[in-house]
Amino acid sequence: RFLGDMPHGWVASDHIRSVLDLFAYEHEGNRSLVLAAGIPMAWLDGPGLALQDLRTPYGPLSWSGRRVANNGRTVVEIDVQPVRTQPPGGIELRGPWPKTSRVWIDGVASAGAADAIRLSRSPAHVRIELP
Numbered sequence: 001r002f003l004g005d006m007p008h009g010w011v012a013s014d015h016i017r018s019v020l021d022l023f024a025y026e027h028e029g030n031r032s033l034v035l036a037a038g039i040p041m042a043w044l045d046g047p048g049l050a051l052q053d054l055r056t057p058y059g060p061l062s063w064s065g066r067r068v069a070n071n072g073r074t075v076v077e078i079d080v081q082p083v084r085t086q087p088p089g090g091i092e093l094r095g096p097w098p099k100t101s102r103v104w105i106d107g108v109a110s111a112g113a114a115d116a117i118r119l120s121r122s123p124a125h126v127r128i129e130l131p
Helices: 006-021
Strands: 024-027 032-035 049-054 061-070 073-080 091-093 102-105 108-110 117-119 124-129
Touching: 006 024, 032 061, 102 117, 117 124
Parallel strands: 032 091
Antiparallel strands: 024 032, 049 061, 061 073, 073 124, 091 117, 102 108, 102 124
C-alpha cells in the first residue's frame, strides 16, 4: 500500500515533458509535429539551437535554427531533418518570430502567415525574414 515517492515522479515526468514540448510536440488534433512553439528568440542567437534525435511518435526528429544578420536584414534559418514517418498533418513551425515575417521554404516564397509555417515534407530549409 505504500507508494513511496511516486507523486514526485509524476511531477518530474510532467516537468520533463513540458521542457521537451518547447522544442517539439505532437498536435493530436491534426496529427502534426509542432516545432519551436516555446522557444524565445534569444535562443536562436549566436550558434543558435540544435536538437538531435528527439523521440517523437513519427521517429527521431532533428532540427536546428539560428538568427543571423543578412544584408542589413535579420533572418532566421531553420533546417528540419527527415523523420522516419512523415506525420499525416505535416510539420508546423510556430516560433517566436512575428507573423508578418516573410517566409521561404526550400527557396520558394510561401504565401501563408509566418505564425504557423506548414511543411508538407522533410528535410526542409526554412528562411524567415523578420520585418
